């Protein structure tokens with residue numbers, strides 16, 4: 807395990823190396839998760855919201 811890689815930015819959600827396509831996250835999944843977190847802070851959603859499912863590589 808090499809920890810001397812300052813150039814590698816990590817996804818703030820899961821900690822994996824980020825992908826430029828989804829920067830600063832590693833995938834659209836984490837990007838959506840971060841977005842949901844912001845929305846959840848701004849708007850109190852009553853009841854369980856729709857779960858995203860298990861699509862990893864889903865484009866917008």
Ligand SMILES: [Zn+2]
Pocket residue numbers: 817818819820821822831832833836
């Ligand atoms: Zn991630």
